[in-house]
Amino acid sequence: MRLLLAFIYSIFVIIMTCTQNITKLAVEGPSFQWNPEPDFLRFFDFHSYPFHSQTYLFQKSGHVIAFYFLAFMIHFTIRKGSIGFILSVAFALFTEIAQLYFSRTGCLLDVGYDVLGISLYFILYTVNQKIMVLSSKAQSG
Structure with missing residues (x-):
């Protein structure tokens, strides 16, 4: 059951990150636009982002929250912290690279x-x- 929940949430994250238009997702459903020749240099662009825009900050807080829950789901499933961390980071890298193939800004x-x-x-x-641990030690001793 834990594995199924983690899998479903991972699919949800992939859909959210690769759908063509995130604002239309709730109304029209997911739509994908394949780009067979992505510009990989865009992956390393750190200059063209509106860091002070409220919309930008809201969107990026969504990244933090989504991957917080992804880490929880993976950790809950495999019960190993270091492996959970590595798998979560690998998934984050995968989703951002995948966006380049779906005409998004990974x-x-x-x-x-x-x-x-x-x-x-x-x-x-x-x-x-x-x-x-500290609480249980204080109660027992």
Whole structure:
């Protein structure tokens, strides 16, 4: 069951990242536009983004949240933190590269936002585990 949930969520993330127009997704459903010859140099573009735009910040917070939950789902499924982290980061890299083939703006900067969400999950998980250990030691001793 855990594997199925992680798989379904991963498919959801792929659809969200590769659909041609994210704003029309809810109304018209997913639509994909294949680009057989993507411009891989765009993956390394760090200069053409409106960093101060509220829309941009909202969209990138979506990256953080989506990959926070992806890390949770993968970690929940395989129960190994380091492997969960590596698989989550690999998936983030895969989705950003895949966007180049679907006429979207996949970029290394977005991988950074994805990794921020993944890291946030594992940091909060680790802190929570340490608090639980300290709490149980305080109650028992």
